[in-house]
Structure formats: C-alpha cells, structure tokens
Amino acid sequence: MNEVPNTAVPFPDYGGDGVDYSDRFVTNEIFDGFENASKWAREVAIGLGFILCEQQRVEEDNWVIELLNDRDTHNHTLIVYPEGHRGVSGLSQGAKEVIREMNDAQAKPKHIMVAIKNKYPEEHPNMRHIYNFKDKIRREGSEGRNMVERMLHLAREQGYINWVSCNDRSNKVITRLFLAHPAMVEVLRTYPLVIGLDSTYKTNKYGFPFLEIVGVTPTNQNFLIAYAFMKDETSTSYRWVLEKLKLLLGEGVTPTAILTDKEGGLMRPVAEVN
Numbered sequence: 001m002n003e004v005p006n007t008a009v010p011f012p013d014y015g016g017d018g019v020d021y022s023d024r025f026v027t028n029e030i031f032d033g034f035e036n037a038s039k040w041a042r043e044v045a046i047g048l049g050f051i052l053c054e055q056q057r058v059e060e061d062n063w064v065i066e067l068l069n070d071r072d073t074h075n076h077t078l079i080v081y082p083e084g085h086r087g088v089s090g091l092s093q094g095a096k097e098v099i100r101e102m103n104d105a106q107a108k109p110k111h112i113m114v115a116i117k118n119k120y121p122e123e124h125p126n127m128r129h130i131y132n133f134k135d136k137i138r139r140e141g142s143e144g145r146n147m148v149e150r151m152l153h154l155a156r157e158q159g160y161i162n163w164v165s166c167n168d169r170s171n172k173v174i175t176r177l178f179l180a181h182p183a184m185v186e187v188l189r190t191y192p193l194v195i196g197l198d199s200t201y202k203t204n205k206y207g208f209p210f211l212e213i214v215g216v217t218p219t220n221q222n223f224l225i226a227y228a229f230m231k232d233e234t235s236t237s238y239r240w241v242l243e244k245l246k247l248l249l250g251e252g253v254t255p256t257a258i259l260t261d262k263e264g265g266l267m268r269p270v271a272e273v274n
Helices: 034-048 093-104 109-119 127-142 147-157 182-190 235-249 264-273
Strands: 161-166 174-180 194-200 210-216 222-230 257-259
Touching (some): 093 109, 093 127, 109 127, 127 147, 147 161, 147 174, 174 235, 182 235, 194 222, 210 235, 235 264
Parallel strands (some): 194 257
Antiparallel strands (some): 194 210
C-alpha cells in the first residue's frame, strides 16, 4: 500500500475542530474483494476516530476506493457544529425539565420553545425536539397503555361514571363507551327536564361517532351531562347510550323534552327508552 502524506486541509472554524481527512482514504492498491477493501478503509477510519460509511463499486471484478470528486477534498462543507442535528444537539436536562413543567401547565409548544431559547440561549433545539419530548412524556405517563386504555384509566382515576361495551366474540375490542362526571350527574338530577343529543364525525383517531349529551338549566345555561363513543349510529348503539342515560336520571325521572337533529338511528330508541 502506498504511503499517503498527511496533508489534511482545515476548514473554516465554526466553533469546532473540523478537518478534511479525505486524502487519508486514497490508495492505488487493488483489493481482492470487497471485504479486504472494507477492512482497510475501516482500519483507517477507526484510527482517525470515525465510523466508516461504505460505498462500493465493482471494476473488473475488483473493488476500489475512490473520492467523489477530483480535487482530493470533500464535495461539501464539513458539518462541525451541532445545530439542527437531532442526534447531536438534542435537549439538555434543564431544557427537558422546562418542557415537563410547561407541558403540565398545558403550554403550547411554541411558548415552550420561546422559554427554552430565553433560558438556554446556547442550545439550538427545533420544534421537532419539543414535540418528540412531549410525546415521550405522554408515553411515560401511559405506563404501556394504548390511547383508549389510558383514557379509561384517567376517567376511572378521576371518578367518572363509565360503562363499556365490547365485541361479543373477542371481548377485547371496545364498541361503545359512556362517560359522565359525578358532579354533572348531580346537576342533571336537579335539572332533568330538557336534554339535547348530537354527534360529531371523524373527530378521533378511530373514526367513532362522538355523542355529546347536554342539559339546560332554567336560566338557559347549557351543561355537559355525558359523552359517548359508538362504533356506528345504528338504533342498537343509540339505545345502549340512552339506557345508560336513563340510569343516570334515576327511577321515575323522565325529561319533558329531548332535542335531536332527527338522526334516523336515534328517533326510535328515544321513543322506546323514554
């Protein structure tokens, strides 16, 4: 193997000590197979403190190593500073604590970014850092639960009244879910006369219709009674929800008016359950 003089060309100093070592990987030796060529390049790279990225080309059944240009230098400026490189720059422990505190306070990511820049001006995070760490916090808090399991866990932890209907065959797939806060149930039993029901569409990851049930006070103030997720808008699903609502109302209590948007699957169950 021909000896190559150490003529490393320094690049402008961006705050690091970047040096172009391209010439250290130049050789006129013909290698008998890729493994030998790779072994030589790897030894040179390890000796310089780098991890080798390999690119191969076959020439007459022999492997050769060559530069990508004819000037014995890199074809781009060396990256010697950490800004913008997620694996290098990342977030300091202090910045992570800022995100945790502001995330608990329901702060928006853009406000979190401003706080980090003001408190740690020497760091260079981007919005993806913020979103990724917020997602990590969420996953840590989930303790291995998926999205639906976490919602149920939090609801039960906060004392919500809840009913769950699962697939009859597997008993693992949730088909309907009903949630109501105890405080709202007390308000409902005080003002049970007028109840409104309405669904929204495509507002959640699973595409389930989301049914909101609201009441009205004598002073024309609305209050949320309960909400439910349903796999569909069939009469069976609506009947299941209305039966749970009736349990909240208690024995012998019947609303004088139920407001709907004439949803076909809802009209018959309203008449039957009421």
